[in-house]
Amino acid sequence: AQKITQTQPGMFVQEKEAVTLDCTYDTSDQSYGLFWYKQPSSGEMIFLIYQGSYDEQNATEGRYSLNFQKARKSANLVISASQLGDSAMYFCAMREEFGGSARQLTFGSGTQLTVLP
Amino acid sequence: GAGVSQSPSNKVTEKGKDVELRCDPISGHTALYWYRQSLGQGLEFLIYFQGNSAPDKSGLPSDRFSAERTGGSVSTLTIQRTQQEDSAVYLCASSLAVGGYETQYFGPGTRLLVL
Numbered sequence: 129a130q131k132i133t134q135t136q137p138g139m140f141v142q143e144k145e146a147v148t149l150d151c152t153y154d155t156s157d158q159s160y161g162l163f164w165y166k167q168p169s170s171g172e173m174i175f176l177i178y179q180g181s182y183d184e185q186n187a188t189e190g191r192y193s194l195n196f197q198k199a200r201k202s203a204n205l206v207i208s209a210s211q212l213g214d215s216a217m218y219f220c221a222m223r224e225e226f227g228g229s230a231r232q233l234t235f236g237s238g239t240q241l242t243v244l245p
Numbered sequence: 246g247a248g249v250s251q252s253p254s255n256k257v258t259e260k261g262k263d264v265e266l267r268c269d270p271i272s273g274h275t276a277l278y279w280y281r282q283s284l285g286q287g288l289e290f291l292i293y294f295q296g297n298s299a300p301d302k303s304g305l306p307s308d309r310f311s312a313e314r315t316g317g318s319v320s321t322l323t324i325q326r327t328q329q330e331d332s333a334v335y336l337c338a339s340s341l342a343v344g345g346y347e348t349q350y351f352g353p354g355t356r357l358l359v360l
Contacts, residue, residue: 163348171334173351219288231342232278232290232304233349 130155132220132236139241141210148195149205149239151220157181159225162203163233164194168216176218179203180225210243217241247271249352251337257358258327266322266355270339277320278340278349279312283333291335294320295342327359 131154141147153162164176179187179194187194195204203222207214217240221233250269258264270277279291290304294314305311309327314320324331334356338349 165351170353171356172353173336173338175348175350178348221288231276231295231301231347232293233280233288234290235288237287 130157130160130222130224130234132222132234134220134236134239136239137237139239140244141207141241142244143210143212145210146206146208147210147241149207149218149220149241151203151205151236153201153203153220153222155201155222155224157224161223161225162194162196163221163223164192164203164205165219165221166214166216167219167238173219177205207241212243212245215241215243249337249339249350251335251352251355253355254353255356255358257360259360260329261326263323263325264327264357266324266335266357268320268322268337268339268352270318270320270337271341271350274339274341274350275317276340276342276347276349277314278338279320279322280336280338281333282336282354286333288336291322324357327357329359332357332359 133152160181162179166174177189177192179196191208193206217238219238220236252267275296277294282288292312293301309325312322334354336354338351340347340349
């Protein structure tokens with residue numbers, strides 16, 4: 129079974145500063161994918177970034193980067209130059225990859241990020 | 246292009262009534278997922294459709310929940326004899342499976358309140 133742990137229920141960051149949101153995972157799968165989603169107050173889940181377990185380089189998408197440490201089973205999200213619009217709930221998720229029968233995402237409990245002006 | 250759409254946005258119903266929630270996936274996406282988001286349980290997987298294969302119903306919490314996907318596109322999630330604990334946001338997602346990698350794109354959700 130897969131499990132995602134997000135230990136920070138809430139985080140605050142000053143506008144223009146960088147922030148790291150923690151995510152650790154547990155799985156017996158050899159091949160898996162890690163995802164981060166953003167959920168603003170409107171409720172829609174917005175895909176941010178993906179990291180495959182066999183990817184040697186950390187994924188980056190604009191101001192988002194994923195600090196992937198496979199041995200530690202962590203996949204922290206780094207947001208650089210925070211903006212007020214980044215205030216939202218952030219979810220880490222994972223899924224078995226490459227032919228596995230379980231295609232659904234397993235989500236963590238989320239971190240509520242507040243960007244202060 | 247259009248994203249995943251869901252209807253209704255909000256639904257208030259009385260305990261014991263049946264409800265139907267609709268999901269219209271991104272055109273061309275072969276996979277469709279239903280999740281439920283509630284305060285106490287977080288985000289939970291409900292059911293998964295992939296093409297013409299039999300759906301994965303392993304996440305459905307009881308036999309009051311069912312879903313179908315007609316013509317490989319639109320999906321309807323039906324909850325019979327609703328209970329107050331069914332109150333939650335029901336999220337639909339779709340994906341275009343490419344090899345072993347796929348990103349699920351979510352709709353805005355349906356907020357269900359059972360009185």
